[in-house]
Amino acid sequence: MRWYFWRKRNDEITEEIEVHLRMAADELVARGQSAQDARHAAERELGNVMAVKEAVRDVWVWRALQEILQDLRFASRVLTKSPGFSVAAITLIALGIGGNAAIYSFVNAAMYKPVPGVHALNLISLGVMRDGHQDDPGNSYANYADYVAQTKTLRPMLARGWDRFTVTLPKASYGVWGTLVTTNYFETLGVEMAKGRHFTEAEGRLDVSGLVAIISHNFWQDAFQGAADIVGRKIILNGHPATIVGVAPEGFHGPQVAERNDIFVPLLSYAHLNGRDREIGEHLLSGSIGVELIAQLAPEATLSQARAEFETISQRSRTAYPEANKGMSVLLVPYSALGPGINSVHLFLKIILVVAILTLIVVCANVANLMLSRAAFRQREIAVRKSLGAPRGRIFRMLMAEGLVISFTALIAAWIFARWASHGLQRLVTEDNGRALALDFSADWHVAAYALALAVFATLAFTTAPAIRAWRQDPLPWLKAGELGVLAGRSRLSTMLVVTQLALCVVLITGAGLAYRSQYLINNLEFHYEVDHLALLTVGTAGSATTPVQHAALLERLRERLRAVPGILAVSYSRIPPLWGSVKIGSVYRLGSPEPVRVDGNYVGPDFLQSLGVVPLHGRDILASDRAGTKRVAVVNQNLAQVFWPRSSAIGQSLRLNDGMIEVVGVVPNAAFTSLQEAKQRNVLLLAERQSPAEPGETTMHVRYAGSLDRIAPSIRAAIRETDARVPVFDLRGMRALIRNQTGPVLMIATLLTVFAGGALILAAIGLYAVIAFNMSRRTRDFGIRIALGASNRQIVENVLKEGLAVTAIGLAAGFALNIAGARAMGSLLYGVTATDAPTYLGAFLLLSVVSLVACYLPARRAARIDPMKALREE
Amino acid sequence: MAKNDSDLNRIELLQGTLDLLILQTLRWGTQHGYGISQAIRAGSNEVLQVETGSLYPALHRLEKRKWIKAEWKMSANNQRAKYYKLTPAGRKQLASEQTRWSRVVEAIGALMQPQRGEAES
Secondary structure, three states, X not given: OHHHHHHHHHHHHHHHHHHHHHHHHHHHHHOOOOHHHHHXXXXXHHOOHHHHHHHHHHHHHHHHHHHHHHHXXXXXXXXXXXXXXXXXXXXXXXXXXXHHHHHHHHHHHHHHOOXXXXXXXXXXXXXXXXXXXXXXXXXXXXXXXXXXXXXXXXEEXXXXXXXXXXXXXXXXXXXXXXXXXXXXXXXXXXXOOOEEOOOOHHHHOOOOOOEEEEEOHHHHHHHHOOXXXXXXXXXXXXXXXXXEEEEOOOOOOOOOOOOXXXXXXXXXXXXXXXXXXXXXXXXXXXXXXXXXXXXXXXXXXXHHXXXXXXXXXXXXXXXXXXXXXXXXXXXXXXXXXXXXXXXXXXXXXXXXXXXXXXXXXXXXXXHHHHHHHHHHHOHHHHHHHHHOOOOHHHHHHHHHHHHHHHHXXXXXXXXXXXXXXXHHHHHHOEOOOOOEOOOOOOOOHHHHHXXXXXXXXXXXXXXXXXXXXXXXXXXHHHHHOOHHHHOOOHHXXXXXXXXXXXXXXXXHHXXXXXXXXXXXXXXXXXXXXXXXXXXXXXXXXXXXXXXXXHHHHHHHHHHHXXXXXXXXXXXXXXOXXXXXXXXXXXXXXXXXXXXXXXXXXXXXXXXXXXXXXXXXXXXXXXXXXXXXXXXXXXXEEHHHHHHHOOOOOOOOOEEEEOOXXXXXXXXXXXXXXXXXXXXXXXXXXXXXXXXXXXXXXXXXXXXXXXXXXXXXXXXXXXXXXXXOOOOOEEEEEEHHHHHHHHHHHHHHHHHHHHHHHHHHHHHHHHHHHHHHHXXXXXXXXXXXXXXXXXXXXXXXXXXXXXXXXXXXXXXXXHHHHHHXXXXXXXXXXXXXXXXXXXXXXXXXXXHHHHHHHHHXXXXXXXXXXXXXXXXXXXX | OOOOHHHHHOEEOOOOHHHHHHHXXXXXXXXXXXXXXXXXXXXXXXXXXXXXXXXXXXXXXXXXXXXXXXXXEEOOOOOEEEEEEEOHHHHHHHHHHHHHHHHHHHHHHHHHOHHHHHHHO
């Protein structure tokens, strides 16, 4: 706006001078000079045109600039004269803005920065919508091929699917995550190879003769010790010979944060080698290779054009393949390292961002309050200025300038604080395997702009109130009356600010409380099993077994071999790792009852309860004798036993599954077998793997050991390699780490919320204290008279406390009302507590009450000690 | 190019007097910058020389103080030009400037010709 006026004024000045020259020249022409001479003469007379324009412009610039400088200089002088206030205000704002900037640099890194290695701009993720709801982003390869053929706005476009890979080298096998990619994968993402080259188009054809692969930097270092001649080496990939053609740059494991791919192979040739050619053309997701898509906007195409185009393409594909693409449309969103669409990470980031902003608002409210109480004492100064003829605008500007000086000094301090704090944050956020999250947390211009915006916001927030007061103020009464008599009216505004602070405090503290309580509940959850000294590792049997029977036999061989390792006490296995959910069993029926019951099921190996450390309440564990050909058995948890046989023992009873009868041989406590959430409410059914073995694939071994995991881990790996070198080992870790992985986000939220809530609580207490103390000082005379008339200490204290507690009560009420809305957002991140957890609310209520009682009691006690004689003599 | 006689006879304006002359010129109605400079030159029988380099800053200064008001209009020979007009505040200012000016003239006159000043007073 302002810039526009400047431009306009400049243009006008130029035109005015030009008109002058023309008029002067015209006159000379009228006197008989040639047009050219006339123009020259006119210009000569004018002198240096640029200098003239500059001089004219200066008339306008100079005064405004001078006044602003004058305001700023004056503001600095005022602020250095009351250093206590200034330091307090600047520190508060600096912490507020700094904390926000740190949080934002984290959010910025997660939401807006690509993962390391990705350099392409304008990347778009293609999500999937089904019937208007966001679905899993998986699409079929056949749809991908259709999109590529039809789109003009998104090119190039890549597709990628995931698979586990067993990489067999001469000495050992490695189990790794890998990506099946279209050959344009690395080029589309703009990833530069650390060694070797990208895939060529020819390598992506269905009928290509030899398989090629690109490996991650990590895998290059770990498995090949960073060998210089890596390009061209031969490896065996899931049984197929392959040639390494390149090494991805350090830190790149896929375009999204959570990906851990160590190997990349061309999708089509890999599918061909595995006899999955048919799936390439399949539009139905269940029968095809699932892929996720990322594309780059074509030059000069916009996102909205692409969206419009994909409306049409989706429409066409719905019509062409009504069964496969029913109700499906493509969702185009800018690429984010967190993946397309809304997920729990987004939610989490939003929560902490909101929390940080709430804290800043509390800070601003507090500084506004400080400014207000100072403004109250400066009302006379302002009244004098006004009566001497200072325009209102000028006084307004003077107060704004003070705010600006505070904010911008604070901004510098905040920047330093933010840089320090974001390092702390980065350490707090780690991936499940303890590796730091591969994100660039450093503050870039986004963060700087954000901090600057916050500073401007803060300035406005905390200077507006005093400035408005000054604007409206009628100078007369302040010139006439003594200072103490005329401060009324101020307290309502600051009381409102304190109420706001208290309310936000309630939200933050209950948030922190809820997070801590779920953390506490997890830590004290009755697992009913020994969390320590339990190692979990996933093995893949697909490389050596081809039938379910071979699979089961191999698992037993592995179990027997591991049991022989010194230091290992018990070994078992389960189809799905603990806390990772359950196997789809279908429905379970009681004998003679058609009513199905929902259960969480798992198929487990012999000695399962023993290795987990669960003591059965009744009956026995699954044993080695429960093998194919014997009577099918199951262990149920107490809940399930209760549902089916509320009055009799469950042992020896029969259950009906969709595929046959099963006898219950054991009852276990309601332990957290399949999930930490609602562990006590689930019905759990454990079946014997050997009696209904699965197709070869992944199984999680449970190893109970003595001593330390670091010492036993190499022996475990060695034992597996000795049993069958083709069996890869994935994710060897302790049970404790697995639990931490699931509860990490809660702990992080708890920590962050505590920091913010603690800060906000201190601020609110100071704010409350300031308001009460100020109101009390205003009433010194009043109290003096009361005391002189015989009021007791107690009466005075009660009087002041009543005022303070009324404010507290309103603040708390408002806060709890806010909470009911806010806490719901946290619900999905909590364990074992609901968003309206009574103990947490009670705790928050008590904490805030005590703190505000203390904040009010201090001034109250001072009021009671007023010397009536002194108080009456004052003024 | 040699300066001609009229050039030599022209007098550079005293600091502050330009504002007065502009206000005085605008007393008769609206005028553009070039017109003002011509009017001053003509009005002083070609004695007073208005430097264009100081005329325009002065005009803008006066405009900023709200003593004169500017407006874009078409000139007599159909050119767009910026016309200035005296405001009521400017009229007041002109009156006080005139008083001040006559005092200055009187005082300087007295200094320059003391005997006559004494005789007169």
